[in-house]
Amino acid sequence: MSVQFTDVVKRYGTTTAVSGVSFTVETGTLVTLLGPSGCGKTTTLRMIAGLELPSAGRIEIAGRDVTHLSATQRDVSMVFQSYALFPHMSVLENVAYGLRRSSVGREEATQRAREGLATVGLTGFDARQPSELSGGQQQRVAVARALVLKPSVLLFDEPLSNLDARLRRQMREEIRELQRRLGLTVVYVTHDQQEAMAVSDRIIVMNAGRIEQQGSPRELYEKPATPFLARFMGESNPARGTVRRIDAARVRVRLGDTGIEVADSAAPDGEATVAVRPEAIAVETAPGPAGALAGTIAKASYLGTHMEYSIDTAAGTLFATCPRVERPLPPGTAVALVLAPRGVIVVRD
Amino acid sequence: MSGPPVIARAALAWSAVALLAAVLLPWYGLEEGLGSGGWIAGLWSTEEAGSGLAQVMAHGRWWLTPVLAALVLCFLVSIAPMTPGRRGTALVLASGAGLVLFAAQAFGVGLRGWNGAWLTALFGELDGRQFGIGAGGTLVLIALLSLLSIGLALRGAFGGDAFVAGAMTAVTASILLFTAWPILHILAQAFQDQDGALKPLLMVERLAESKIWSLRCLAGGGACGVAWNTLFLALCCGIGSTALGLSFALIVTRTSFRFKRMLRVLTVLPIITPPFVIGLALILVFGRSGLVNQLLDWGLGVPPTRWIYGFPGVLLAQLFAFTPVAFLVLIGVVEGVSPTLEEASQTLRADRWATFTTVSLPLMVPGLANAFLVGFIESIADFGNPIVLGGSFGVLSTEIYFAVVGAQLDYGRAAALALLLLAMALGAFFLQRRLVGGRSYATISGKGDAGLPTPLPAAARRIAKWVALPWAAFTLLLYGFTFVGGLVKVWGRDYTPTFAHYVKAFAIERTPDGVIWSGAAWNSFWTTVKLAAIAAPLTAALGLLAAWLLVRQRFAGRGALEFVTMLSFAVPGTVIGVAYVFAFNVPPLEITGSALIIVLCFVFRNMAVGLRAGMAAMSQIDRSLDEASATLRGRAPQTLFYVVLPLLRPAVVGALVYGFVRAVTTVSAVVFLVTAEYDLATTYIILRVINGDYGLAIAYSCALIVLMLAAILLIQFLVGDRRLGRRALQTQGGRA
Structure with a gap:
C-alpha cells in the first residue's frame, strides 16, 4: 500500500482537528477524503503532504515511516485549491520547478516539463504567464507540475472548487482518466459527494475529526452506516418507521400505512430511522396499487430530465423524483407512493 | 534532499573546523591583522599570536580549557554512531555548554584579572588578562553556533531543517551581541552613579525632573517638557508622513498622472540627503537672513521672524526627511492590494469612492500602521534636525546629546533619558501590534490575478494631488536653493557665482x-x-x-x-x-x-x-x-x-x-x-x-x-x- 495512517491525531492548542484516524490507500487507487467543511479532511491531506506534522500516531508512505519528515523529504506532491502557481514564472518554469529542485539538469527538466504539459494537453503554452491562462488551464498546469515528479502519492486539495460546473465535470473526468492511464496513487479531498462518487475507487467519509465510514461509492450510497452518511451521501428522506425481522437476511419496515421488505442483516426490531432515496419513490395517481403509501402533492418542479415533488404523507413530508415529465401532477393531487426496496435503508441510530 | 545523513556530515565538518581553528589560528586579535603572515611563527611560542591550545598549554590561560574540551566533545558526538535524535540532543548539550563556557570566560575575565569581586573571592587573584577576540576565537564561536543549530535541526526543531535553524541562530546571536548587549550595557548606566555604584533611586530622581515633564507651554508661560515635545512631534510626524506617503503612493500606482516617474525620483530625493541638509536648506529659505525674510523685509518692511527655529521647523524638516520612507513602505502595500477585490466591491454596488474607503483602505491598514510606526520612531530618534533647527525647542535625543558631550558630562542622566525614549518607542510598537498585529491580508495569491487596478475615485485623486504636488514643488524649490547655495560665495551676503567650493573639495x-x-x-x-x-x-x-x-x-x-x-x-x-x-x-x-x-x-x-x-x-x-x-x-x-x-x-x-x-x-x-x-x-x-x-x-x-x-x-x-x-x-x- 502507498499510504498508511495509524491512530493519527492533530491538535492545535486545545482544539483537536483530527482525532485518531486510521486508514490505508492501496497503490494505484484513487481514494477520496469526503466531508463537510471543518471535518478534518484537509488537515489529514496536509499531514500526508508533510505540511502539518501529526501530534500523535504514525504515517507511512510507500512502506517508509515518514511521521516526522517535512514535505520536502517526502515522495509526495500536491495540487492546491488555489493552484499556487508561482506568479513570477512562466508555465514551463512552473512545471520544471520541482525537477530543478530535485537536481535534474536544465535540459532534462525542460524536456520532462514539456512532456508533462503534453500529458495534460497544454502543448505550446510554455511561455505563457499563469495569469494569462483560464481557470481550467491553470488547473492543468498545477496537475502537470505535480505529475512530472512521479511521486508515490499525488494529492488533490479541492482541485475543482474554483471551476464552473461544466468544466468541473470535464476536469474530474480528465483527472480520473489520467490516474487510470498512469496507474497513479491519488488522495483527493472534496466536500462534493457527487464529485467524490464520480472519481473514486474508495471514499473515506469524515465528520468532526473522525472517520464516519469508508468503502466503495456503491457501498456508501446503498449501505450508509449512520444518519449523517445517509444525509450526506446523496439525497434521502429521513423517516421514522418500525422494523420487524423476517429472517437472517430480511426485515419488514412499516412506514405510515405501508409495509415493505428490505434486505438487512443487522437492524434490531423496534423503532428506527429509515432513509428513503427520492429516486426509489414511484409516484402513482391515487388510489394506486394495494399497500401503497397515500399522500398529497405539496410542491412540484419541472427540471427537464425529471420532476421533483414534495409529498405530504402519514410518514412525514417525502421528497421524490419522477422521470415521467410528460404528465406533471399539480399540487393538491392525491397520489399513492410505491417504494422500491433498494432505496429504503434502515439506519443505525 | 537534506535528510539527517547530510546534516550529520555538516556537524562533523563544523566540529573539525572548530578544532582546527583552536589549534591553527591565533585565538586573540592581532594588531597588524592576519594578512602579513608573521603570526605563523609565533602560533605556539608568543602570547599575542598563540592559538587556543597554545594559550592553555604554554601561556597559562587555563580558563580556555573547558571551551576546548567542549569542542572535543562536539567532535566525538559527531563521529560516534547514534540515532539522529540522540545525536541532536548530545550536540545541543555539548555546543550549548561550549557557548556558555565561552561567554563565561569572555565576560568573566577582564582587562585586569577577574571582572567582579565575587569571582576573585571564588577563584583567587588572577594573573592573566583578557585580550580582544581574534580569528581563532571568532571561528570557534561561529562553529559552536552552527553546531547548536545542527543539533536543534536533528532533534526536529524548525521542521528538521538545518538552514532554518542556522538562520535562526545566526540572526538571534548577532542581534543579541550587536543590539541587545550594547543597549543593556548603557542602560545599566542609568542605575549607576558617576563611580559605577548601583543606585536605583538615582534613576527615579533623574526621570522626575520638571524639565522633562513640565506642561507650562499649555498654560501660556515657558517651555514644555522635552518628553511632551518629543511625543507630540512624533505623533505629528507619524501621521503627516503616512498621509503624504500614501498620497504619493496612490498617485504613482493608481493614476495616469503624467510626471509619475519624476515624482518617484523627487520623493526619493529627501532620503538621499544627509538630514542636516534639509535643515540647512530650510534656513537658507526661511531663516533670519533667508530669502523669505529678506524679501518680506525689502518688500513690505516686515521685520525678520524666527518661526522656523522650533517646533514648526523641526516638524517640517522631519516630514521632508521621513515622508519618502513612508512612501517606500506604502508603494509595495498599495501595489499589493488585489485588483480583484476592488472589482468585486464595484460589482457589489459600491462606487469608486466607497470601494476605496471600504475595501482598498482597510486592506492597506497593516501597511499604513507600519508606515506610521516608522515615521513615529524615526521622529523620536532623529537628532540632526532638532539640533539644527530646534533652538530652544528641546527633544529627548538632543537632551541626551548635551548630557553626553555638554558641560554636564552626565552619562547616568543620558542613560535615564534614553530609557524614557525607549519606553515611548516600545509603547508605539505595542500599540501597533495590538491594533493590527495578527491581521494579514494575503492578496498576492497563487491564482493568476487577472483584475485591473481600479483608478482612484475623483475626490481621492484630487486630495492626493493637492497634497502631494505642492509638497513636490516645495521639495524642488528647496533643492534648487541648496544647489545654488553651493555655487555662490557667501549666502545672504555675497551672491557672486563661483566653483571654488567644489574645487576645494574634489x-x-x-x-x-x-x-x-x-x-x-x-x-x-x-x-x-x-x-x-x-x-x-x-x-x-x-x-x-x-x-x-x-x-x-x-x-x-x-x-x-x-x-x-x-x-x-x-x-x-x-x-x-x-x-x-x-x-x-x-x-x-x-x-x-x-x-x-x-x-x-x-x-x-x-x-x-x-x-x-x-x-x-x-x-x-x-x-x-x-x-x-x-x-x-x-x-x-x-x-x-x-x-x-x-x-x-x-x-x-x-x-x-x-x-x-x-x-x-x-x-x-x-x-x-x-x-x-x-x-x-x-x-x-x-x-x-x-x-x-x-x-x-x-x-x-x-x-x-x-x-x-x-x-x-x-x-x-x-x-x-x-x-x-x-x-x-x-x-x-x-x-x-
Missing part, C-alpha cells in the same frame, strides 16, 4: 607622478562609499532573512525576536553610538576605532526597515506558494531564493537602497565612532558647518546626493521589477 591633479586626489573631501568620501557598500547588502540580507523567519516560520520566542530587532531601530543614533563605544572598546570584543564597528553599527541600526518592509510584503504573499514549493522538493533556502525573493523585489530594492543611503547620511550614531583613519562624509561636513564653511558643506552634500542617486538607479537596475503577470493598468492617457 580637486584632482595631474602630475608627472600620476593622478593626485588633492581635494579635501576625497579621503572621507571613499571611506564612506566603501563602508556603505559593504553595509548595504548585509543590512538587506539580515533584515529580509529576519523578516522571513518572523513571517514564515513558527517557533517559540518569535515575538521576542521581533521585539529585539525593533530595539535597534527605536534607539536614537546618539545612544547607539555611545553604547557601541562603551561596549566594544574593551575585550572580549575590542573593535573601537576600526572600520568594522562602523559597518556593524550601520547594519544593526538600519536592518529594522528592511525587516518591516520585508514583513509587510511577505504577509501579502499567499502561504500556499511556499507550501507548493515544499511539496515540489524545494528546501527552505531554495523556496526562499526562487519563490519568495523574486516576489519581494520591491522590498529588496527598498532594503538595499535604505541600507546604503542611511549608511551614507547618518550622523548621530557615527559621530562617536569615526577616527582620523576612518572619517566619514557626514562627520566631515558637520565639522565644516561648525567651522562656518557652509559653501564647502553644501557642495559636498550635493556631491553626496548625486552619488546616492547613482547608487539607487544602479540597485534598481540590478534587482529589477517584480513580474506578476497582472494585466497592465489601462488608462485614458495611454500606456500606464
